[in-house]
Amino acid sequence: MQHKFKYQDIDISEKFSRLIHELEDRGEKEQIQKIEEIDRLMEGMDKEKLDSAFKEQLFSRMDKMIEEKKMSLENTIALLKHMGYWKVLNYSISYDFIYSSLGKRFERLIVEEEKKKEEERNEKFLVDLCECCMMLCDGYVSEELLSICMSCVLQVALRKKEKNEETQKEVEMALLGLSDIRKHYHIDKELYLRRMTEIMKCHHENRNLTKLACQSAWLFLIGRLVFDKCPKSIIVNELHFVGEATRELEELMKCVDWKRKEEEEEDEKRKETKETIILDRWLNLLNFYSLKVQMQNDECNKLTRCIIGLCGAAKGSHRRIFRKCLTFLFHIILHEAESSDCFLCEEAVDFILEEMHQPTINDELLTRGRSVFYHLSRILSRKKEKKNSLTWYVWFAWSWLNGKEKKESEKAKKKMMLFRKVHEKTEEEGYEDIIVSFRKVALGGARVWGFSNDLSNYLILL
Known part of the structure; x- marks a missing residue:
């Protein structure tokens, strides 16, 4: 079409x-x-x-x-x-x-x-x-109609596995329809889980789905993961969502024209290719996923690097993609800092710091950069509340009996390592000068809703 x-x-x-x-x-x-x-x-x-x-x-x-x-x-x-x-x-x-x-x-x-x-x-x-x-x-259809429709479109995707163009188009339309089911619907797992798992495993082996069909299938499944409590182990460990998403993004990046200039986007929507639209849909899905699911493994490292590369490529040519990449990095930085598992937070922080040093800084990056470091400083510089001594002894005894003490100590060390790395990096890159500069130039010294005007609230303080 x-x-x-x-x-x-x-x-x-x-x-x-x-x-x-x-x-x-x-x-x-x-x-x-x-x-x-x-x-x-x-x-x-x-x-x-x-x-x-x-x-x-x-x-x-x-x-x-x-x-x-x-x-x-x-x-x-x-x-x-x-x-x-x-x-x-x-x-x-x-x-x-x-x-x-x-x-x-x-x-x-x-x-x-x-x-x-x-x-x-x-x-x-x-x-x-x-x-x-x-x-x-x-997606607003009766339960009876939903059951019939889901059964029909899943049968199409299951039965037609050939890689010819006509068959792939039929499957694409079926899965595109499936992806538009509203996420707040509760759907019985018996209606879709086994068949969707089979469809995705077949695609892993044969690559028989189009890029839009693949993205649509994942859009449906991630919605079910969050709202229907679809087994996370199937999506994360059996179907390898993060790894597949990274592979799809890397392939789509090769198909997009990254050389066009931002001023050429007078009517951006009309100039978008199908690959750009699918890439945009992937970023929407990944941002939703990163808000709802904690990502903590090596696959996520590769995905974050991919997003950093995509963010750099989209800067100056595809504003909406650039903005959504920044949103993803924002989620990753804050989630990893909160969890103390800091796999790739440092690389994401490095990227934002480097971009904020550019003489012609993008307004979107300015806003996101400010947000990242404001929230990051609240997390890493946060002082532990003093515990009531009796409460502390009870907690320590419980941790010791359940083998939690060592684990908590390791998490604390990881967090301190991240804390020191980010602090050293911000000092090296002259981050304080950046904050002062954009506060004077971009914000004009005026208070921005939701953010403090106090400079120390944006710094990673020892």
Whole structure:
């Protein structure tokens, strides 16, 4: 569904509305051509334009066209799948489809088709209906409908393992629909865990999923990990999420043009390639994951190095990617400092310090750098509260009896090592001068909400 976007002489939303209206006056073959034209147009529509276009009136008009036999159900499905594709890719949100007469029609058709005997059921028709609902309903579907749709799309991904383009596209659409299920849904593990594990293991061996299909599968699984208590051991140890994410990022980085200039981003969304969009989606997922799950192993070291490389590449050319990379590094630094396991905190700190030394510092980096060192100083410079002597003796006795004393001592040593390294590094790099400089120039000495104006609150103090 990727096409080179051609700029339009008239407002893109107006043209979208006109093309939808023109479907009513066309025959079957002409409608197919118009639907392809609408698909090409939607490639240039950003989230806001898609949000405003996908309204109840649009879906009601399409339902009326079916009722009056002005458009076949097959053509309607083709158009809705295109709409769903761009909607999910752009994180567009519309609750109108599920409440429209067309949405109700599709729900009814899904239930009716699923209840047919297996030999009478049209599997492709059922899958198409399910994909439309999953991509356009924002996940807000009934429990019965969700169960049917999940079963259908997972069967597609399980059954079709060939690496030819047509099959991969079918699986991509199925998993893209699955990825749009709202995270707060509780889904029975029996509905997905075994099959999703099999799909991902097959991909590890054969690399049979497209980059978007792979990312969509992980988006679904990580949502389940956090909200359904999907077994962490399967995702972390059996499916190796962090290692796979790193591999995907490294491959995507090779496909992106990092030489374009920031001033060329007048209409950034239109210039994005599919690889850039998928890279952006990966960073959203990794930032969500880093907030919810403590990452503490060698795979995370490699991922963090990859993000540092990506951050450096995106600076000056892809502002949104640069910003999301900084957010990830921010999470890693603070989480590792809190946990005292400090695997790669030093490298991430080094990167931010080095960037803050540049004569033309990016505003986003300035803000993130300030945030990092403000919070890092609160963690590393934090003095331990004095314990009541009786409480301390009880805690010591419990720790000694349970073998915790040595472990706690080792953690304290690790934290002190990190503390000293960061302190020495900030002294070497003249970090205090940076703080004073950006406080005077960028902040103008004014108080910024949520941050202290006291210089010592940004320093790692012995």
